[in-house]
Amino acid sequence: MTGAQATVAxxxxxxxxxxxxxxxxxxxxxxxxxxxxxxxAYGIALQYADYLRPALxxxxxxxxxxxxxxxxxxxxxxxxxxxVEFLGRWSVSYFVGYxxxxxxxxxxxxxxxxxxxxxxxLWGGATPAGTLASDWVFFLALLAALIYFFFTISRRNPxxxxxxxxxxxxxxxxxxxxxxxxxxxxxxxxxxxxxxxxHTWLHVV
Amino acid sequence: MKxxxxxxxxxxxxxxxxxxxxxxxxxxxxxxxxxxxxxQVATTVAFPIGLxxxxxxxxxxxxxxxxxxxxxxxxxxxxxxxxxxxxxxxPANGTVMSWVYTAYISPVAATLYAMTSFLIxxxxxxxxxxxxxxxxxxxxxxxxxxVAQSPLAGLISHYWGATATWIINYPSNAAFRAITLGxxxxxxxxxxxxxxxxxxxxxxxxxK
Amino acid sequence: xxxxxSLQAWLAAGKGATAAHLWLFQPGATGSLVAVLLFGIVVYxxxxxxxxxxxxxxxxxxxxxxxxxxxxxxxxxxGRPVFYSSGDTGVTDPMTIAHYPILAHVARRxxxxxxxxxxxxxxxxxxxxxxxxxxEAYLExxxxxxxxxxxxxxxxxxxxxxxxxxxxxxxxxxxxxILYGDFYxxxxxxxEMGGLVGAVQIGATAQIPELPFFVAGCDYALIAEEMYAASxxxxxxxxxxxxxxxxxxxxFAMFVLIVVGAVWLSIVGSTPFSSFxxx
Numbered sequence: 001m002t003g004a005q006a007t008v009a010x011x012x013x014x015x016x017x018x019x020x021x022x023x024x025x026x027x028x029x030x031x032x033x034x035x036x037x038x039x040x041a042y043g044i045a046l047q048y049a050d051y052l053r054p055a056l057x058x059x060x061x062x063x064x065x066x067x068x069x070x071x072x073x074x075x076x077x078x079x080x081x082x083x084v085e086f087l088g089r090w091s092v093s094y095f096v097g098y099x100x101x102x103x104x105x106x107x108x109x110x111x112x113x114x115x116x117x118x119x120x121x122l123w124g125g126a127t128p129a130g131t132l133a134s135d136w137v138f139f140l141a142l143l144a145a146l147i148y149f150f151f152t153i154s155r156r157n158p159x160x161x162x163x164x165x166x167x168x169x170x171x172x173x174x175x176x177x178x179x180x181x182x183x184x185x186x187x188x189x190x191x192x193x194x195x196x197x198x199h200t201w202l203h204v205v
Numbered sequence: 206m207k208x209x210x211x212x213x214x215x216x217x218x219x220x221x222x223x224x225x226x227x228x229x230x231x232x233x234x235x236x237x238x239x240x241x242x243x244x245q246v247a248t249t250v251a252f253p254i255g256l257x258x259x260x261x262x263x264x265x266x267x268x269x270x271x272x273x274x275x276x277x278x279x280x281x282x283x284x285x286x287x288x289x290x291x292x293x294x295x296p297a298n299g300t301v302m303s304w305v306y307t308a309y310i311s312p313v314a315a316t317l318y319a320m321t322s323f324l325i326x327x328x329x330x331x332x333x334x335x336x337x338x339x340x341x342x343x344x345x346x347x348x349x350x351x352v353a354q355s356p357l358a359g360l361i362s363h364y365w366g367a368t369a370t371w372i373i374n375y376p377s378n379a380a381f382r383a384i385t386l387g388x389x390x391x392x393x394x395x396x397x398x399x400x401x402x403x404x405x406x407x408x409x410x411x412x413k
Numbered sequence: 414x415x416x417x418x419s420l421q422a423w424l425a426a427g428k429g430a431t432a433a434h435l436w437l438f439q440p441g442a443t444g445s446l447v448a449v450l451l452f453g454i455v456v457y458x459x460x461x462x463x464x465x466x467x468x469x470x471x472x473x474x475x476x477x478x479x480x481x482x483x484x485x486x487x488x489x490x491x492g493r494p495v496f497y498s499s500g501d502t503g504v505t506d507p508m509t510i511a512h513y514p515i516l517a518h519v520a521r522r523x524x525x526x527x528x529x530x531x532x533x534x535x536x537x538x539x540x541x542x543x544x545x546x547x548x549e550a551y552l553e554x555x556x557x558x559x560x561x562x563x564x565x566x567x568x569x570x571x572x573x574x575x576x577x578x579x580x581x582x583x584x585x586x587x588x589x590x591i592l593y594g595d596f597y598x599x600x601x602x603x604x605e606m607g608g609l610v611g612a613v614q615i616g617a618t619a620q621i622p623e624l625p626f627f628v629a630g631c632d633y634a635l636i637a638e639e640m641y642a643a644s645x646x647x648x649x650x651x652x653x654x655x656x657x658x659x660x661x662x663x664x665f666a667m668f669v670l671i672v673v674g675a676v677w678l679s680i681v682g683s684t685p686f687s688s689f690x691x692x
Contacts (some may be wrong), residue, residue: 012313016576037282038271041287047252056248101396107393108449151661176345190323387638391640394641409544
């Protein structure tokens with residue numbers, strides 16, 4: 001990073017932080033509007049360089065099928081033209097269908113892996129008693145949390161009701177633990193930015 | 206046919222990916238790679254539609270002299286000028302694209318991420334309201350883990366850290382496993398509903 | 414590679430395949446295909462039952478969804494807008510797919526009550542879908558003229574979205590904020606900003622790292638699978654409800670499998686399921 005870049009970076013960092021002092025100030029508004037414009041332009045240019053330019057090169061090599069993909073993308077713009085507005089829906093249908101297919105094609109393997117990883121040894125083997133007790137906690141907590149996610153079984157049934165109750169507590173405990181783990185990590189990021197201002201830019205530490 | 210064609214496209218495009226992944230002949234023919242490339246290219250071509258929307262909305266702001274119309278000019282100017290530079294020069298080192306990225310985009314993104322720490326602090330205080338027993342448990346667990354990760358835990362008891370690790374490894378892990386399994390099933394069901402044309406909000410009024 | 418060459422390569426590769434795969438299925442992915450097909454069959458059967466008018470179990474109340482009407486009502490009374498975000502990701506994300514019926518519901522209510530709906534987007538393609546959904550909702554409510562095309566727009570494809578939303582919330586001060594989809598580190602920022610302007614907040618995501626912020630910061634939260642079941646709950650439509658019943662049946666089978674697997678593992682020391690996963 002050059003000195004000029006460090007200055008721009010530091011000023012933009014401070015500009016963004018002004019939001020903490022006054023949530024409606026012009027410095028923040030300028031920084032954020034510039035940021036919105038620049039990041040989007042960067043995104044378009046990067047996608048063009050990474051995907052579209054190679055695709056256009058394929059066309060030059062006679063791979064005409066890529067035209068279909070380009071057409072599917074272009075059809076989305078038809079939504080702005082009333083007579084051919086329906087073509088925009090064809091395009092959206094393609095994107096949504098691909099997404100649904102993607103879920104069914106690529107996530108079941110992870111799902112099965114998770115099921116497989118849920119099998120816990122409840123007795124026997126050379127497992128120490130302490131670990132076995134913990135494994136029982138895992139097993140019962142898992143079952144209770146699963147019961148919480150049954151949507152069409154009556155919760156008036158005492159077994160289901162108890163399972164749901166325990167499951168809800170287990171889920172809250174887990175979310176609390178995750179909340180706590182995240183807090184300190186995010187603070188370390190803040191210290192990183194403060195260090196940038198005082199070390200990289202101002203050279204005072 | 207107005208309704209059937211979009212639904213058929215939805216079903217077929219999903220089926221293409223499924224066949225491409227699971228059937229041996231499709232894998233050998235490289236269909237999946239082809240379908241993925243098509244999707245990437247189609248997405249890339251569709252991506253600038255955001256620019257159309259951005260231009261329309263901020264164009265209206267400027268045209269009607271709504272509040273902050275000056276900022277709309279600034280944003281549109283930044284977008285178009287930087288885009289022009291980027292498309293001409295590309296992302297190579299030493300170009301305007303990479304200079305602005307290093308000096309502005311990357312630091313602002315890092316600062317934004319870092320700012321979550323301030324918001325987490327205020328979120329934690331709001332969570333302290335402990336609206337009910339479940340929320341109280343969430344707060345207690347969060348505080349327990351925060352203390353466990355600080356030097357304070359060692360001063361209180363050496364069991365503190367071990368207990369925190371146990372909570373994360375056993376009950377917490379079990380809850381996240383259940384959440385994940387449920388989420389996958391929910392995602393599968395949603396995907397099947399879409400492919401069968403039962404859930405069709407994406408095609409708008411034709412769905413009726 | 415030409416088609417005939419590809420077919421020959423396939424036939425040659427097939428010679429080494431196990432008989433179980435019958436040359437047809439991709440080794441290593443067949444277990445997943447079986448799992449999907451089984452799920453698909455259960456869903457299909459339940460759909461057929463629902464279509465035949467068989468009695469369908471009801472989905473238990475989801476307070477996060479019930480609260481949507483209340484939140485919009487509050488916004489209407491206060492004369493302030495409703496903010497709705499569908500998350501950070503694109504159309505391929507199931508969480509994004511799950512939000513469409515919810516947005517349609519929110520937009521219909523807003524149209525009916527003449528409440529302004531602010532719906533900035535982070536993905537250009539999702540923006541086009543959301544725009545169509547909101548437009549149609551106003552049309553259905555018989556108030557197409559009330560739809561303001563500038564209120565559903567593409568804002569930014571990255572963290573610029575957060576700064577934009579901060580600014581928007583500060584200036585428009587929505588009375589209700591509905592966050593429904595796949596969120597990343599911006600979740601806490603959106604939730605806190607909504608809290609600062611005093612909005613009633615409803616959050617739904619299956620993105621585990623962000624769930625604590627939704628549960629802690631929002632007035633109502635839908636956790637993971639709940640967000641997928643909501644579309645069936647919201648419309649009380651038998652066919653959609655049937656798919657949720659199918660989900661529950663499959664989940665019950667999984668529940669039993671986990672118990673049997675644990676017992677099996679304790680007795681035998683290993684389970685055959687891992688072979689199935691990689692079959």
